[in-house]
Amino acid sequence: MSRDALxxxxxxxxxxxxxxxxxxxxxxxxxxxxxLEPEQTTSCGHCASSASCAAGARAxxxxxxxxxxxxxxxxxxxxPQGSSGFHEGERVVVGVSxxxxxxxxxxxxxxxxVFALAAGSVTxxxxxxxxxxxxxxxxxxxxxxxxxxxxxRRLAARGELSPRFLRRASxxxxxxxxxxxx
Amino acid sequence: MKEFALMMIGAALVNNVIxxxxxxxxxxxGVTTRVDTAAGMGLATTFVITVSSMADWAVQTxxxxxxxxxxxxxxxxxxxxxxxxxxxxxTIKKVSPSLFQMxxxxxxxxTTNCAVLGVALLLVEGRMGFLASTMFAFASSVxxxxxxxxxxxxxxxxxxxxxxxxxxxxxxxFIVAGxxxxxxxxxxxxxxx
Numbered sequence: 001m002s003r004d005a006l007x008x009x010x011x012x013x014x015x016x017x018x019x020x021x022x023x024x025x026x027x028x029x030x031x032x033x034x035x036l037e038p039e040q041t042t043s044c045g046h047c048a049s050s051a052s053c054a055a056g057a058r059a060x061x062x063x064x065x066x067x068x069x070x071x072x073x074x075x076x077x078x079x080p081q082g083s084s085g086f087h088e089g090e091r092v093v094v095g096v097s098x099x100x101x102x103x104x105x106x107x108x109x110x111x112x113x114v115f116a117l118a119a120g121s122v123t124x125x126x127x128x129x130x131x132x133x134x135x136x137x138x139x140x141x142x143x144x145x146x147x148x149x150x151x152x153r154r155l156a157a158r159g160e161l162s163p164r165f166l167r168r169a170s171x172x173x174x175x176x177x178x179x180x181x182x
Numbered sequence: 183m184k185e186f187a188l189m190m191i192g193a194a195l196v197n198n199v200i201x202x203x204x205x206x207x208x209x210x211x212g213v214t215t216r217v218d219t220a221a222g223m224g225l226a227t228t229f230v231i232t233v234s235s236m237a238d239w240a241v242q243t244x245x246x247x248x249x250x251x252x253x254x255x256x257x258x259x260x261x262x263x264x265x266x267x268x269x270x271x272x273t274i275k276k277v278s279p280s281l282f283q284m285x286x287x288x289x290x291x292x293t294t295n296c297a298v299l300g301v302a303l304l305l306v307e308g309r310m311g312f313l314a315s316t317m318f319a320f321a322s323s324v325x326x327x328x329x330x331x332x333x334x335x336x337x338x339x340x341x342x343x344x345x346x347x348x349x350x351x352x353x354x355x356f357i358v359a360g361x362x363x364x365x366x367x368x369x370x371x372x373x374x375x
Contacts, residue, residue: 020218075283098218105222108274108281109229116232117320120313130243130312137236137316145277152278161280 021095023169026086034077034086091169100160107151115144193318194325195369199297206297220334224327230292234266235319238302259302267293
């Protein structure tokens with residue numbers, strides 16, 4: 001796989017559907033699989049204190065730290081345009097389509113909420129007591145999470161939840177510059 | 183039924199969490215550069231606010247009120263909200279690791295979103311039943327998401343506009359936010375009581 005093939009031209013980028021992009025670092029390459037770890041993004045954009053507030057947490061590894069969160073969010077790409085061209089420590093730009101992100105959010109958060117509120121309303125109408133409504137709503141939430149699980153499986157089977165390799169990141173490219181570009 | 187509908191419209195539009203109560207302003211300015219990320223954040227916040235309000239109501243009714251521990255309300259609610267966020271994160275991870283990979287980034291940010299605590303404290307003032315308080319929290323968070331998405335759409339258009347250099351970036355965003363708040367003031371004409 002040539003270097004040019006892994007770095008699509010700016011013109012070809014515009015032909016692809018709109019996607020949410022992020023930068024990830026290659027942490028392992030094994031055969032046709034590449035393990036990636038997303039780079040930490042700042043919550044409030046680029047405030048002056050972001051370096052000081054995240055630096056300590058980033059350096060430390062343990063429960064609840066930024067490092068452990070990033071490790072938990074590691075993902076694997078199967079043969080992204082010839083994985084032989086990748087090496088550990090390399091930064092790449094990955095993306096998911098805007099539509100996928102929205103349908104994923106609706107599945108994960110919207111579906112359980114709809115089930116919970118519907119179950120709570122029905123229970124309140126039937127029994128009229130707060131305690132039973134609470135139990136009904138908790139049951140609805142549980143059912144909604146099961147429904148979300150089924151829907152997520154369907155989305156994953158269609159490949160809509162997997163990030164795609166877009167290009168190699170240039171040295172000065174950060175999540176901030178990606179947002180400005182988009 | 184009519185009271186419920188009016189209460190929900192009031193919570194979502196008339197007394198909007200962001201534009202009328204000025205809560206959640208950090209995420210309002212920080213996560214509204216794109217419509218899709220604003221929608222993702224809005225949905226995640228809606229889920230957390232609704233779930234934590236359910237837990238807050240139970241804690242307030244069966245623990246704080248029952249044992250006269252009202253003075254511990256704020257601390258307790260912060261603990262409940264942090265637990266709700268952690269619960270949501272664990273659940274999403276269990277339900278679908280792929281969804282967690284895609285959406286997990288929003289969740290830690292919600293713990294520090296003052297809109298979640300603000301809505302929980304408003305519920306106590308309202309002295310409502312369980313379903314009413316949950317619906318109020320849901321409507322408030324829908325209002326929050328609505329404003330986030332509208333503002334993100336406006337900011338996406340602003341990028342394409344020819345803004346004078348002096349106003350480019352956050353200044354024009356603040357001006358647009360002010361105009362949006364004034365537009366939402368129009369909803370105060372709706373009689374909700």
